[in-house]
Amino acid sequence: MSFMLEHAPAAAEAARRHGLRVVAGCVLAGVVISAAAGSYFVVQPTEQAGVRRFGNVISAAPVGPGLHWKAPFIDHVDKVQTSLNSVLVDRLVVHTIDNQPVTLAVAVSYTVPRDAVFHLLYEIGRAGVHDIDENLSRIVRDRASKVFAQQNTTTISESRQRLSDLLRTTLSHDLRQLYGVEVADLQIASITYSDSFRASVEAAVKAKNDAIAAENTVTRVRYEGEQRKVQAQADAVARVTEAEAAQKVRVLGAEAEAKQIELRGAAEAKSLEVVGQALARNPSLVSYTVAKAYKGDVPQVVGAGGQGGIGTYLLGQLPAVAAK
Template sequence: MTFKPFEPGNHAVGGKTVRVMVIALIAIVLITGSIFVVSPSEMAGERWMGGTVVTATPLGTGVHFKVPFLETVDRLQTSRSVYTLGGLDVYTNDNQKVSIDISVIYQIPSRSVLNLLYKVGRAGNVDIDSTLLPVVRDRALEAFAKYNTLTISDQRGQITAQMKKSISNGLETLFGVDVIDVQLTGIHYSPGFEHSIEEAVKAKADAVQAQNAVAQKRFEGEQKTVTAAAEAQAAVETAKGRADSLLLEADAQAKAALIVGNAIKEHPDYVRYYGLQRWNGSLPQVTGGSMPMVDLRMPGENK
């Protein structure tokens, strides 16, 4: 075994190097621990030794400094956030239980950051959702208590607007939180109530169908009445036309007879002339006896 002789100079150099490395490491830790970055979606506050708040106004986006190991940084998201509450049981004014799902879109303004970080609940961003929950639940219960279960679906928009107004006022007054929107994303009825709704819908549909059938029968009856009236009017018009035609024909025949009679009175030979005008040239057919004589002379000829 060979031992390397002791060299004091080399040992001193090695010790100095270690000290430099330790100092550099401590410096890096101190520098790193004294710098922190706040992102655009959040703001921050500082506490001295985990207790006293040393930030007068919230720290915004950018690089900030703190005392390493002695100051604690608390961050809070200030961009728009969505708080979802599912399966919340509420009661209507007819004492029916309904389960609903709610989404609340909210934003924390800078004026409310330190209040939420250090004056509401525990220090820091550890229980913001649980802080908002009681207000959201209470305002939702209050809104639904004003409506009847049978009208919830038809008045969904009105209920949502009421909840938004109540939740917005509550969160703003208590915590300074700005509510952007509130959505009623789900309404769940009990199985028994859903069955009763189906029965009610079916009964309503049957009633509408019956009304439609009555209306159809009424329409058909009115159509028949109109048709019968039209046919009766047409028959009256036809009869009137026929009567007018017969009157005209009778009047014409009477006038013709009058003319013929006057002619006969004034000219007795007109009778033979009238007969000759209508003779077809055939002699009368007779049985037994002598053949009748037919005067073929024109009126005015000598016998």
């Protein structure tokens, strides 16, 4: 029993030392592993990187894709995405020249050239695409506000492509100057007008449609009036033509009747002339004609003084006529 009590402190000390050795081994192993893990870094194909040591950039040029070595614990790697990237600036409210609010959504696609990597990482702001997007968003909002401030609200829809091209040209120049990035594409994703403007447009469209309908009505009435006028003129011409034809018929009839009268008169005159010539050559022709036409009847004619008239005379002449 006494032996165990005498050796107990030694055993405890040995156990403590063993524990310390285990802890030290673990710490050393951790340090070695950390050092090994921190002695290299990988740059993806879509990235470029820079290395800092104690706050100083020690990379002579941007580090490209691949596996690279660095001093553990004292070197820090900053990466930036250089492949095609996009930033969407939505709920962007701008005001037009006629003081109408318009809400836009603008999508900008861009790339980071190799010679702009250090400028973006160490002169513009902290490394990372997130910071770049924030900086680009501010520029997009400012330039979009300036471009749309010169436009009339009523012409925005029809000028959408022109405005998109104008904004892209402006942003390409300014983003290259400020950040060195290249704008690959820009699209105005959406344009939302205010409720008051939409109401005014609807009212204007209705008024225009009403005006067109009224104009169509006027045109129709005018056309119908022209039709009635043409029909009336045609009817008048027809009546005049009919009247002229009837007049011509009457004239021709009158001329024919006059010709007949003329011919009949000429015939009668010729007949009288022949009779006159016959009487002149033979005065007793009248008595002969009367006698020839006499049927034996005595006319019931009483002359003055109660004596017979023409009948007595004719009877008295009969023998003479007969004798001849």
